[in-house]
Amino acid sequence: MLATIDPTTNKCIRGCCFSATIPLALPSYTLLGPIARGSESTVHEAYLSDGRRVAAKKPFLPTSDHLDKFHRELQLLCSLDHPGLAKMLAAHAKPPNYMFFFEMYESRNLAEKLHVEEWNPEIECALGLAIQIGEALMYLHNNGILHRDMKPANILLDRNLNPYVADFGLALYKKDLRSTSVENWRSSGKPTGGFHKRNMVGTLIYMAPEILKKEMHTEKSDVYSFAIMINEILTGVVPYTDLRAEAQAHTVLEMNYTEQQLTAAVVAEGLRPKLTELETGAPLNLLKLISKCWDSDPLLRLSMDDVVKELKTIMLICKKEASINNHSCSFNDTNDIFDKKVGLHDKSVNLRSFQEDLNWYSQGERKSNITDHVTSQKYEMWPQSLHEHPIYKPKLAFGSFATCGRRESMEDTHFLLPEFCKEKDIHIFGIFDGHRGAAAAEFSARALPAFLQMSGSTKGPKQALTEAFLKTDVAFREELAFQNNAKRILQKNWHPGCTAVAALIVGSILFVGNAGDCRAILCRSGHPCSLTKDHVASDPAERARIMNEGIEVKWQVDTWRVGAAALQVTRSIGDDDLKPAVTAEPEISETLLSSEDEYLVMASDGLWDVLSNEDVISIIRDTVKDPGMCSKRLASEAAERGSKDNISVIIVFLRPVSTAERIY
Ligand SMILES: Nc1ncnc2c1ncn2[C@@H]1O[C@H](COP(=O)(O)OP(=O)(O)OP(=O)(O)O)[C@@H](O)[C@H]1O
Ligand SMILES: [Mn+2]
Numbered sequence: 210m211l212a213t214i215d216p217t218t219n220k221c222i223r224g225c226c227f228s229a230t231i232p233l234a235l236p237s238y239t240l241l242g243p244i245a246r247g248s249e250s251t252v253h254e255a256y257l258s259d260g261r262r263v264a265a266k267k268p269f270l271p272t273s274d275h276l277d278k279f280h281r282e283l284q285l286l287c288s289l290d291h292p293g294l295a296k297m298l299a300a301h302a303k304p305p306n307y308m309f310f311f312e313m314y315e316s317r318n319l320a321e322k323l324h325v326e327e328w329n330p331e332i333e334c335a336l337g338l339a340i341q342i343g344e345a346l347m348y349l350h351n352n353g354i355l356h357r358d359m360k361p362a363n364i365l366l367d368r369n370l371n372p373y374v375a376d377f378g379l380a381l382y383k384k385d386l387r388s389t390s391v392e393n394w395r396s397s398g399k400p401t402g403g404f405h406k407r408n409m410v411g412t413l414i415y416m417a418p419e420i421l422k423k424e425m426h427t428e429k430s431d432v433y434s435f436a437i438m439i440n441e442i443l444t445g446v447v448p449y450t451d452l453r454a455e456a457q458a459h460t461v462l463e464m465n466y467t468e469q470q471l472t473a474a475v476v477a478e479g480l481r482p483k484l485t486e487l488e489t490g491a492p493l494n495l496l497k498l499i500s501k502c503w504d505s506d507p508l509l510r511l512s513m514d515d516v517v518k519e520l521k522t523i524m525l526i527c528k529k530e531a532s533i534n535n536h537s538c539s540f541n542d543t544n545d546i547f548d549k550k551v552g553l554h555d556k557s558v559n560l561r562s563f564q565e566d567l568n569w570y571s572q573g574e575r576k577s578n579i580t581d582h583v584t585s586q587k588y589e590m591w592p593q594s595l596h597e598h599p600i601y602k603p604k605l606a607f608g609s610f611a612t613c614g615r616r617e618s619m620e621d622t623h624f625l626l627p628e629f630c631k632e633k634d635i636h637i638f639g640i641f642d643g644h645r646g647a648a649a650a651e652f653s654a655r656a657l658p659a660f661l662q663m664s665g666s667t668k669g670p671k672q673a674l675t676e677a678f679l680k681t682d683v684a685f686r687e688e689l690a691f692q693n694n695a696k697r698i699l700q701k702n703w704h705p706g707c708t709a710v711a712a713l714i715v716g717s718i719l720f721v722g723n724a725g726d727c728r729a730i731l732c733r734s735g736h737p738c739s740l741t742k743d744h745v746a747s748d749p750a751e752r753a754r755i756m757n758e759g760i761e762v763k764w765q766v767d768t769w770r771v772g773a774a775a776l777q778v779t780r781s782i783g784d785d786d787l788k789p790a791v792t793a794e795p796e797i798s799e800t801l802l803s804s805e806d807e808y809l810v811m812a813s814d815g816l817w818d819v820l821s822n823e824d825v826i827s828i829i830r831d832t833v834k835d836p837g838m839c840s841k842r843l844a845s846e847a848a849e850r851g852s853k854d855n856i857s858v859i860i861v862f863l864r865p866v867s868t869a870e871r872i873y
């Protein structure tokens with residue numbers, strides 16, 4: 210044991226730091242080689258006189274300001290006591306040596322663990338880390354302290370990978386914040402630039418927009434950094450890159466963004482790291498929590514108390530679900546009954562067993578090429594007059610995003626084919642939403658453009674588009690029958706299908722073909738215009754049409770459904786058990802584009818189930834005007850609002866976006 214502490218003498222040289230439990234002037238210790246270098250200190254391996262191995266943090270103290278800061282940090286450290294904080298065991302606060310002695314945490318810091326060892330914790334483990342780190346931060350906040358430097362490099366890990374919040378170099382009592390001017394804060398070496406470049410970028414990515422704008426730091430700024438860090442634990446990649454290895458990631462980051470550009474993108478454009486995906490098994494509520502906590506508006510972020518509460522609830526649900534998946538059959542049984550009754554969701558296990566043999570994408574490609582004997586012919590796409598000298602020429606920028614959402618399998622597909630067949634003014638985009646498996650959607654994504662190209666050589670755009678839908682449907686059903694006869698499909702009575710929406714731009718004319726419940730809207734002068742109508746059994750006209758064709762439509766479970774298969778949609782590609790009533794014939798809208806037309810949004814029903822046309826427009830209004838980012842934002846918003854389906858979104862901007870529109 211170290212000598213007992215005499216509180217009257219256990220003080221720093223100035224007498225401003227004192228403690229009844231932590232010795233502040235160590236008469237003897239052994240300092241070994243450095244184990245790490247921070248931007249403000251070197252950390253050495255060291256031994257106390259009682260033989261304990263510790264980490265000695267030796268700060269750089271080039272000026273008297275730095276010395277003041279040392280004393281402030283020491284005062285703070287003396288007052289801290291929480292199991293989730295790096296524990297200071299002793300200090301030396303007398304010239305010429307100023308040093309903090311901490312408990313030695315064996316398993317490196319979290320940044321190294323993630324990006325050097327490429328550690329990939331299971332979801333429950335990640336949640337556990339988040340809760341422990343969260344509780345430590347909550348303790349600080351509840352004691353009036355802001356950490357101001359939350360990042361994985363400042364989370365230390367012990368042998369059992371328990372996390373400890375460390376590095377109080379920037380920590381402050383909130384009450385002292387007002388007196389710490391921006392000047393002071395800058396001189397602390399954080400965002401001054403040119404100081405340790407790697408540390409710079411490494412720190413910048415955790416800084417909340419308000420901090421980047423040099424506004425006051427609050428608890429919510431720590432919450433922001435916390436959210437960035439939790440997402441980093443889940444994705445395993447360095448924020449704003451897709452790389453795990455830190456050194457490379459920082460090089461890429463610096464290549465992609467200067468400090469100013471990254472700052473501008475985060476502040477003005479709402480840029481955030483790529484949110485971890487649902488497919489990785491991260492619960493939706495956790496994703497919600499993360500995006501809420503890195504909101505641009507600090508007031509919309511949760512407090513650490515609420516974050517921890519929410520994390521604990523998520524953990525509980527996670528554990529419950531794991532135990533259900535492990536033992537309970539009764540849950541699956543009810544699902545089975547529902548599936549049989551509704552007939553829609555084939556068990557994904559069954560699906561996989563035969564989908565391994567058949568690649569429906571390549572079947573679609575093959576089939577669409579051999580059906581017409583014109584493959585060697587050169588295609589002339591529509592009279593040149595249509596698109597050669599249009600009155601108005603839209604300027605396109607497009608992007609898409611697709612996610613499996615809460616479903617077990619992905620049955621949506623889509624394609625983006627700008628400058629179709631090398632024609633400068635012809636573009637085509639499509640989304641297919643599969644049901645009873647992904648086969649029809651995968652087949653159609655390849656076959657439909659090929660059929661369109663063929664029909665386009667002889668027919669006008671509108672007719673060619675209709676033909677493309679119909680030919681795709683016939684080809685798919687033929688292929689399915691062929692594969693059935695060849696006994697390459699194991700499942701009896703399998704009738705996969707998909708809904709489809711395709712947008713074709715020829716010069717200044719936009720044609721949208723739709724069969725089923727995907728939807729396309731056009732934003733014109735800030736208002737949504739529907740370009741499609743949903744073909745669902747709840748639509749009286751569609752219902753009447755189906756019944757006229759002799760197929761029963763019944764109210765089942767929650768809505769009108771078609772035939773024994775209980776399909777909700779009344780038009781689709783495939784679904785050979787319901788043909789010809791459930792037709793593949795699309796309804797086609799034709800729109801002359803003008804400078805008032807801003808963008809086109811196409812999406813599968815997973816999006817429209819939870820977002821109205823107006824919602825979509827208003828979300829895009831608040832998002833940086835990048836079509837990929839907008840697509841993703843819409844999909845995540847839909848997921849957040851509880852969509853249970855696959856979600857695919859395509860956005861096509863039809864005119865250039867001004868700089869002003871990029872910033873909201
Ligand atoms: N108690 C400890 N046990 C093991 N390693 C430690 C300990 N304290 C610090 N380190 C290592 O030293 C590194 C730097 O420590 P710390 O963050 O406290 O220094 P700093 O100079 O304030 O760094 P920066 O401000 O650049 O984050 C840590 O990331 C960690 O790898
Ligand atoms: Mn640090």
Ligand SMILES: [Mn+2]
Nearest residue numbers: 249376378379
């Ligand atoms: Mn520091």
